[in-house]
Amino acid sequence: MTERARKVLVLLASAALVACMTGCYHVEDKSADAGGAFGFEAEGPGKAGDVWLELESESPAARTFTLKVLASGLKQVYGAAGRLVFDTKVCALRSAAPGDALEGGKAQVIAKGGPNAEGGVFGISRSGDFETSVDLGSGAVVGTLTFEIVGSGTTDIAFVPERSHAVTHTLESVAVAHWLGGTLNAP
Amino acid sequence: MLTWPALLAALLASGAADADKPLIDPLAEARVRVSAFEAAKSLRADAERSRLMRSAALARLRALTAQNPIDIVHTDIKVAPDVPSQTVAATITLRIAALEEGVSEALFTFVPAGEPAVDDGQGNPLDFVLDADYGMISVALPAPLAAGEETTVRFSMQGAPDCSPDPYFGMAFCAMEANFVFFITPMWVPMKAAYDYKDFYTSGKVDLDVVTRPGNVTVSTSDYVNRESTSEGMVHHFKGRFAADGVSFAYGPFDIFESETKDGKPVKAYIHTGTTAYGQKWADIAADIIDLFSARFSPYLYDKQDVVQTGDELGIGGAVGPQSATFYYAGALNADPAGVMSESVFSHEIGHSWWGNMIRNGDTWSPWLSEGFAEYSSRLYGYEVWPARNQNYLYEYYFRYFALTVPPGNEVPITGEKIYTDDLNLYSLLTYDKGAHVVRMLEWLLGDEVFFAGLSKLAEDYGWEKTRAVMDVPALAAELKQMSGLDLAPFFDQWVYGTGYPVYRFAAEFGGEGEKSTARVRIEQIQDSDTVYDLPIEVEVWVGEEEEPRRFRVEFDGRIADATLALDAPPRALKVDKAAWIWGDKLPALAGDVDGSNEVDGLDFVYAAWAMGGDFTSETAYNYYGDADFNRDGKTDADDMAEVTKNFGEKGTIND
Ligand SMILES: [Zn+2]
Numbered sequence: 001m002t003e004r005a006r007k008v009l010v011l012l013a014s015a016a017l018v019a020c021m022t023g024c025y026h027v028e029d030k031s032a033d034a035g036g037a038f039g040f041e042a043e044g045p046g047k048a049g050d051v052w053l054e055l056e057s058e059s060p061a062a063r064t065f066t067l068k069v070l071a072s073g074l075k076q077v078y079g080a081a082g083r084l085v086f087d088t089k090v091c092a093l094r095s096a097a098p099g100d101a102l103e104g105g106k107a108q109v110i111a112k113g114g115p116n117a118e119g120g121v122f123g124i125s126r127s128g129d130f131e132t133s134v135d136l137g138s139g140a141v142v143g144t145l146t147f148e149i150v151g152s153g154t155t156d157i158a159f160v161p162e163r164s165h166a167v168t169h170t171l172e173s174v175a176v177a178h179w180l181g182g183t184l185n186a187p
Numbered sequence: 188m189l190t191w192p193a194l195l196a197a198l199l200a201s202g203a204a205d206a207d208k209p210l211i212d213p214l215a216e217a218r219v220r221v222s223a224f225e226a227a228k229s230l231r232a233d234a235e236r237s238r239l240m241r242s243a244a245l246a247r248l249r250a251l252t253a254q255n256p257i258d259i260v261h262t263d264i265k266v267a268p269d270v271p272s273q274t275v276a277a278t279i280t281l282r283i284a285a286l287e288e289g290v291s292e293a294l295f296t297f298v299p300a301g302e303p304a305v306d307d308g309q310g311n312p313l314d315f316v317l318d319a320d321y322g323m324i325s326v327a328l329p330a331p332l333a334a335g336e337e338t339t340v341r342f343s344m345q346g347a348p349d350c351s352p353d354p355y356f357g358m359a360f361c362a363m364e365a366n367f368v369f370f371i372t373p374m375w376v377p378m379k380a381a382y383d384y385k386d387f388y389t390s391g392k393v394d395l396d397v398v399t400r401p402g403n404v405t406v407s408t409s410d411y412v413n414r415e416s417t418s419e420g421m422v423h424h425f426k427g428r429f430a431a432d433g434v435s436f437a438y439g440p441f442d443i444f445e446s447e448t449k450d451g452k453p454v455k456a457y458i459h460t461g462t463t464a465y466g467q468k469w470a471d472i473a474a475d476i477i478d479l480f481s482a483r484f485s486p487y488l489y490d491k492q493d494v495v496q497t498g499d500e501l502g503i504g505g506a507v508g509p510q511s512a513t514f515y516y517a518g519a520l521n522a523d524p525a526g527v528m529s530e531s532v533f534s535h536e537i538g539h540s541w542w543g544n545m546i547r548n549g550d551t552w553s554p555w556l557s558e559g560f561a562e563y564s565s566r567l568y569g570y571e572v573w574p575a576r577n578q579n580y581l582y583e584y585y586f587r588y589f590a591l592t593v594p595p596g597n598e599v600p601i602t603g604e605k606i607y608t609d610d611l612n613l614y615s616l617l618t619y620d621k622g623a624h625v626v627r628m629l630e631w632l633l634g635d636e637v638f639f640a641g642l643s644k645l646a647e648d649y650g651w652e653k654t655r656a657v658m659d660v661p662a663l664a665a666e667l668k669q670m671s672g673l674d675l676a677p678f679f680d681q682w683v684y685g686t687g688y689p690v691y692r693f694a695a696e697f698g699g700e701g702e703k704s705t706a707r708v709r710i711e712q713i714q715d716s717d718t719v720y721d722l723p724i725e726v727e728v729w730v731g732e733e734e735e736p737r738r739f740r741v742e743f744d745g746r747i748a749d750a751t752l753a754l755d756a757p758p759r760a761l762k763v764d765k766a767a768w769i770w771g772d773k774l775p776a777l778a779g780d781v782d783g784s785n786e787v788d789g790l791d792f793v794y795a796a797w798a799m800g801g802d803f804t805s806e807t808a809y810n811y812y813g814d815a816d817f818n819r820d821g822k823t824d825a826d827d828m829a830e831v832t833k834n835f836g837e838k839g840t841i842n843d
Binding site: 130163 | 759784786788789790791792793794796797798799800801810831832835836837838
């Protein structure tokens with residue numbers, strides 16, 4: 001993807017956010033489809049208290065793309081778990097990797113992502129220190145998710161809130177206002 | 188590191204409803220882990236009397252094959268402790284009766300304080316043989332007694348009492364500190380020697396005079412009458428109204444906090460050292476405990492209950508529960524009742540008012556009939572005042588501790604001669620913990636209504652004061668069989684006379700949708716032994732948005748239980764016997780599913796990541812999480828995480 005195209009996507013994402021603030025939840029604008037490349041329209045960026053996905057990179061040749069899992073303003077996070085639903089004929093979640101947001105002290109940050117029947121699941125967590133969590137600032141990168149394009153089409157990549165949670169080191173839920181996914185277009 | 192008070196706070200917090208739970212608040216049990224650890228330790232330190240002393244006496248009597256057909260019909264004690272010299276001067280006058288014709292010798296357990304003298308109460312010396320090794324004395328009676336005939340035997344002594352720690356539990360049952368003295372079931376009070384619990388108990392009441400320096404408050408297992416100033420000192424008079432072989436007393440500068448039971452019996456807490464800030468609360472709690480047990484078991488017979496602080500001689504966590512007065516290590520009464528630990532010790536000891544005192548254990552080889560029932564009673568009170576999961580976890584904890592620390596070949600039946608093992612851990616786990624769990628399984632099998640009615644009937648038929656009958660395992664089995672109509676012989680064979688436990692592996696499959704949702708569960712017994720357990724098992728299913736699980740009772744057909752549960756909303760998690768009704772292990776067929784959602788996903792990964800390095804036997808690595816220990820090795824580690832990653836994204840299914 002060219003730098004120009006990326007800027008277009010960011011602008012579209014901003015537009016989607018405005019649209020959502022006015023009450024719409026679904027992004028219907030599929031105009032990112034341009035000349036055989038695939039694109040991801042994020043529902044975010046989110047605000048304080050949100051978790052959202054954002055495109056980090058894509059490799060049209062390898063038919064893969066990587067999404068960042070970002071969060072803002074969450075307090076006392078030990079780990080985050082997400083369940084995503086999407087059209088598994090279009091893409092597949094292959095792996096997850098830790099970002100730097102959960103680092104600190106003697107804990108390691110570990111991650112796991114993979115497919116399930118309805119889409120994919122991932123977990124990103126501190127480990128090796130069960131007594132401390134970390135506060136997340138603005139736009140903190142919790143981790144990344146790498147997907148493979150397995151077919152063509154358009155699909156929402158949406159969180160299932162019941163199984164998507166940020167938790168503290170006492171494993172209580174951290175309140176998250178919105179779990180924001182996005183839309184993949186793979187022509 | 189989290190400090191102890193912080194953990195207590197976490198324990199309390201775990202009782203609050205969390206607004207935003209991940210699923211079923213799976214880590215609540217991790218939060219109670221350390222408290223459970225402490226409570227279990229304290230219970231291990233509990234003992235009512237010196238078991239070693241008694242078993243030595245038993246051994247002696249068995250060797251002699253002697254009968255000791257006497258009853259002690261009255262005991263009169265006058266004791267004057269002298270703190271500076273660490274001695275006591277005591278006179279103990281026993282009135283004994285022959286239980287058969289021609290009794291010419293009486294045997295007592297007895298460890299005198301100094302050289303004893305024995306006479307007939309009139310100053311005529313009686314011949315005796317003292318066996319210091321076994322703590323026994325044999326007294327020759329002046330003339331053979333006819334059946335029912337009574338005579339007097341008086342013991343006098345002055346010297347140092349044996350207050351050394353019990354070699355078994357490490358508890359010292361007496362101490363004479365500068366301004367505080369206590370004697371709990373002192374061995375210098377002669378008690379009837381018996382070769383069997385059935386012959387051990389006597390009918391006599393105990394009158395007690397304790398001579399102290401002025402300014403002391405005295406409390407005892409007998410009822411307070413008055414005190415008078417004499418040339419010897421202040422004499423505190425107590426009179427027994429009930430048969431007592433566990434006579435105990437303490438004196439010191441006690442502050443007293445008064446409460447009462449629902450039927451108006453006085454309950455007092457006695458504190459002589461440390462903070463008194465919680466004294467009133469503990470008195471109120473002790474009264475609540477009696478009210479609960481009165482309602483569930485049988486009326487509280489005694490005239491009062493005194494909850495008495497002693498010193499650290501009992502060991503941290505140590506306590507003793509003779510009738511009508513219970514004695515605790517110092518910290519118990521100084522603690523804030525917000526801590527679970529003291530409450531569980533109080534309810535255990537007060538539980539002995541029923542199990543061991545009002546209902547006497549007549550089965551020498553079944554110490555669980557008093558200890559297991561007292562421990563069960565303690566949990567019963569815990570369920571009243573704490574979130575159920577705290578008590579559930581204690582039951583689970585006991586089992587897991589047993590499964591992890593006792594090699595299968597070392598287990599012995601909870602009833603039988605082998606129970607008196609020198610392995611304190613094994614004895615405690617079986618008698619206290621498995622014993623309590625066996626009682627809990629009877630509750631589960633019979634249902635609350637029948638079970639508690641059975642215990643009430645038992646108390647009626649075996650109440651010592653009324654019937655002079657003692658309870659044993661056949662008596663318990665017969666009462667519960669009569670009440671339930673069930674053939675309980677297989678239960679007692681498996682759990683009381685046998686060893687081993689079931690291992691259940693459960694698979695689940697969620698189906699349907701919306702109002703026509705289902706959860707199918709298939710549970711298989713996979714224990715190595717040939718034993719098949721036919722206890723039903725509880726399946727909990729979390730449905731829709733409901734906070735509390737729905738509970739189902741599933742029956743076995745041989746080794747398999749298979750049930751499809753109809754639900755009006757989709758299930759979101761399923762667990763088998765999470766309330767730990769059954770002493771046994773329960774493993775998910777879908778390894779890696781920590782929280783029972785029937786799918787291995789990111790939340791399971793986070794839980795397993797948190798639990799990495801957790802060690803069941805460690806007091807610091809308390810992030811051990813049983814439901815994430817898939818290979819049941821007592822550690823939550825990389826092996827368990829490997830199960831999560833191996834099955835990541837998998838859903839549970841059942842293949843017929
Ligand atoms: Zn006990």
